Each structure stands twice: as structure tokens, then as C-alpha cells.
Amino acid sequence: MKFICRIILIFTGLILFHISYFPSYCKNVVVVIDPGHGGESMGGNIDDRIERDIDLITSFAMKDRLEQYEGVDVYITRENNTDKELTRKERFDFAKEVDADFLFSIHYNMSEYHTLFGSEVWVASKGTNYVKGYQFATIEMQALTELGLFDRGIKNKLNKDRDGEYYGILKYAEEYDIPAVIIEHCHLDEERDSAFWNEESYKQFGVIDADCAAKFFGLSSSSLGIDNSSFQNISVEAPSKRLDRDYTEPEYCTLQINDNGDYVTAHIESYDPDNYIQYYQVSLDGGNHFGRLEEWTDRNSTSIEFDIPKEIDKDYSVVVRAMNKYDLYLESDPVYVEGLPKPVEVEEIETAATDTDYQTVEIKSTDEEETNTLSPIFIFVVTLVVLFVTFNIFFAIYITNSRKRKRRRKKNHETR
Ligand SMILES: [Zn+2]
Numbered sequence: 001m002k003f004i005c006r007i008i009l010i011f012t013g014l015i016l017f018h019i020s021y022f023p024s025y026c027k028n029v030v031v032v033i034d035p036g037h038g039g040e041s042m043g044g045n046i047d048d049r050i051e052r053d054i055d056l057i058t059s060f061a062m063k064d065r066l067e068q069y070e071g072v073d074v075y076i077t078r079e080n081n082t083d084k085e086l087t088r089k090e091r092f093d094f095a096k097e098v099d100a101d102f103l104f105s106i107h108y109n110m111s112e113y114h115t116l117f118g119s120e121v122w123v124a125s126k127g128t129n130y131v132k133g134y135q136f137a138t139i140e141m142q143a144l145t146e147l148g149l150f151d152r153g154i155k156n157k158l159n160k161d162r163d164g165e166y167y168g169i170l171k172y173a174e175e176y177d178i179p180a181v182i183i184e185h186c187h188l189d190e191e192r193d194s195a196f197w198n199e200e201s202y203k204q205f206g207v208i209d210a211d212c213a214a215k216f217f218g219l220s221s222s223s224l225g226i227d228n229s230s231f232q233n234i235s236v237e238a239p240s241k242r243l244d245r246d247y248t249e250p251e252y253c254t255l256q257i258n259d260n261g262d263y264v265t266a267h268i269e270s271y272d273p274d275n276y277i278q279y280y281q282v283s284l285d286g287g288n289h290f291g292r293l294e295e296w297t298d299r300n301s302t303s304i305e306f307d308i309p310k311e312i313d314k315d316y317s318v319v320v321r322a323m324n325k326y327d328l329y330l331e332s333d334p335v336y337v338e339g340l341p342k343p344v345e346v347e348e349i350e351t352a353a354t355d356t357d358y359q360t361v362e363i364k365s366t367d368e369e370e371t372n373t374l375s376p377i378f379i380f381v382v383t384l385v386v387l388f389v390t391f392n393i394f395f396a397i398y399i400t401n402s403r404k405r406k407r408r409r410k411k412n413h414e415t416r
Pocket of ligand 1 (some may be wrong): 036037043
């Protein structure tokens with residue numbers, strides 16, 4: 001009997017143990033979507049693009065998509081643009097209230113000089129929040145770059161004292177121990193991201209965010225035909241100390257120019273010990289004006305090469321900038337490039353053109369009007385000459401006749 005009682009007790013204990021843990025086995029993943037800004041705070045705002053509104057479009061698209069997956073509860077921190085902006089704390093109080101497993105902060109970007117383009121994800125600087133943030137961000141960045149966006153990286157930033165997170169959202173993520181990321185989908189002010197400035201793309205971003213979150217949590221959807229059950233997140237180690245952004249520009253930036261006749265090949269060497277070179281920029285006037293930022297295509301390389309076409313009779317003073325992951329740059333020394341000489345044919349053509357100009361002037365100068373004013377003078381001169389000649393002829397005849405007459409008179413006188 002004692003034995004049977006013991007068996008019953010053990011079984012009851014095991015059942016109770018399983019029951020007490022059962023809810024946590026079956027508990028849905030809880031996702032909080034947090035559209036940035038709201039109320040008076042518009043975020044990035046250029047032309048007709050207001051980040052506050054766009055954040056909401058993307059967030060709702062993310063919510064709609066994620067709700068099509070099984071085993072997930074989705075919440076959103078704000079549902080309109082008219083209510084007062086939520087504080088960071090209010091956003092996280094809400095996340096805590098619903099027992100969130102992750103908070104996704106939805107944003108779009110703009111830069112001071114409207115020069116930057118591409119996507120980035122900001123993650124926490126330490127602990128499991130860093131690990132989970134980085135794992136999700138890896139999936140997200142891959143999806144965004146596959147869409148054609150420039151990869152601006154997965155980033156960290158600490159506050160001024162460097163003892164805590166810079167971004168309020170990540171600060172509260174740490175305090176409340178709820179992982180969070182800030183997704184900056186694209187820039188709203190640089191033309192290379194302009195293909196995404198439409199409602200369809202803002203919604204597409206939401207779908208991508210949802211699919212990436214689903215992958216991260218291993219969620220599947222029978223209605224969408226997506227099975228993420230075997231998806232493995234990359235392994236990420238928690239950093240031993242807080243990770244911060246880079247505060248120093250690249251270590252060096254040198255420029256070499258090779259002359260190839262019609263064009264020159266520019267060769268930049270640059271290196272940043274803290275991260276990598278992300279963009280470069282070229283000036284042809286000694287650093288007064290720089291062209292747009294260009295992609296530093298190979299981030300594992302310390303060099304990049306490109307051609308600059310020469311121009312006729314125009315010298316360059318080439319200066320380049322190498323810019324790192326955190327948009328800090330170093331400038332090279334200027335290198336002088338002599339322009340192409342003026343070709344001879346061009347000069348002849350120019351001379352010919354000048355001749356034609358003279359002809360035009362001449363044609364103008366022999367206009368009818370001018371001809372009319374010249375011809376009376378001509379007639380007058382001719383008349384004078386004719387008169388002069390006639391006068392001389394008559395005068396000569398007169399002289400000859402008068403001499404003959406004199407001679408005749410003399411003869412008569414002698415014969416008398
Ligand atoms: Zn924002």
C-alpha cells in the first residue's frame with residue numbers, strides 16, 4: 001500500500017511540475033512594434049515625406065504580416081499620428097505590461113548634409129540584449145541589402161559618459177531587460193534611396209521586418225507557407241565590455257594618381273583600426289567642393305581604384321576623403337593633374353569660325369544701304385576725272401590752235 005501511495009505521489013508531483021511549466025512551453029512569443037515619433041514629433045521631414053507617418057505605415061504592415069504567423073502575439077505602441085508623442089519610458093512600460101520578448105523600433109533616416117544613403121540597425125551594447133539584437137539585425141540587414149539598399153551596418157552608441165546606452169529605447173531595453181533594436185530602413189533625403197519613397201515600399205519594409213522577426217523566433221505560418229522551424233540564428237558572443245561607436249577618423253588616407261593619357265586612375269589607400277571604410281568622396285578643386293559619397297565596395301580591403309576622365313585645358317587638384325562606418329572621414333593631400341592640351345584641329349576650326357565671322361561682317365558692310373552711300377562718291381570721282389581729262393584735252397587743243405594762229409600771223413607779217 002505504501003508503495004502504491006509513493007507511486008501516486010511521484011506521479012502527482014510530476015504532473016504538477018509539468019502543469020506549472022506548461023504555460024511557459026506554450027506561451028506565445030510577444031512582439032511589440034514601436035512606430036517612432038508621433039504627435040508633434042515628426043522625425044525626419046522633407047518635401048512630402050514625414051517620418052512619423054511613414055513609421056506608422058511600416059509598423060502596421062509589420063503587424064498585419066506577423067499576425068499571420070502562428071505562436072505570436074503582436075502589439076503596437078501607438079495607432080495614430082494625432083495622440084501626444086509617447087516617451088521612451090511609456091513605450092517600455094507598455095512592453096513590460098504585455099510581457100514583451102522583443103521591441104522593434106521603426107524609423108527612417110536623414111543626414112545633416114543629405115549625403116548619406118542606405119540602411120542601418122542600432123543594437124544594445126552589452127549582454128543578451130546585444131546578442132539577440134545582433135542576431136536579429138544580421139537577418140534584417142541581409143534582407144534590406146537584398147532589396148538593393150546600401151549596408152550602413154549594425155551599430156552601437158553609448159552616452160556622453162560612456163556608461164550606458166545613447167538611444168533612450170536601448171537604455172530602457174537594458175533597464176527593463178527586454179531586447180530591442182532601432183531599424184533605420186532607408187534615408188528620406190538622398191536620391192539613391194528614392195526608389196523606396198512610396199507607400200508600397202513603406203509597406204514592403206513592414207513585411208520584411210515581420211518575416212525577419214519570424215525567422216529570428218523560428219515562427220512558421222501555414223497560411224503564408226513559411227516554415228522557420230529549422231532556422232538557426234548565427235552564434236554571437238556577448239561582449240566582455242560595453243561596445244561603443246567609433247569616435248576617431250581613419251588612421252590614414254593617401255592618394256596616388258596614374259596618368260593614362262585621356263584619363264587618370266586614382267588609387268586610395270585608407271585604413272581604420274576600429275571598423276571599416278564605408279564611403280569615399282572626390283574633389284577636383286583642391287577640396288573646396290566634393291562630389292557625392294561613393295561606396296567603398298570591398299570592406300575587407302584598404303584600397304580602392306577608380307578612373308577620372310581628363311578635360312581639355314582644365315587642370316585638377318584632386319583630393320579624396322575616406323569615410324568610416326560611423327561617417328568620420330580623413331582627407332588626402334592634393335595631387336595635381338594637368339588637363340588635356342587644346343588639339344590643333346580645334347584651333348583651325350576656331351580660326352575658320354573666326355573667318356566666317358569676318359565674312360559675316362563684310363557681308364554686312366556691303367549691305368545695300370552701304371552700297372547706295374558709296375556709289376554717288378564713286379560717280380562723283382569718275383565725273384571729276386572725266387571732266388579733268390576733257391578739260392585737259394580741250395586745253396591742249398586750244399594751246400595748239402593758238403600756237404598755229406600765232407605762227408600764221410608771223411608768216412603773214414613776214415610776207416607783207
Ligand atoms: Zn526616427
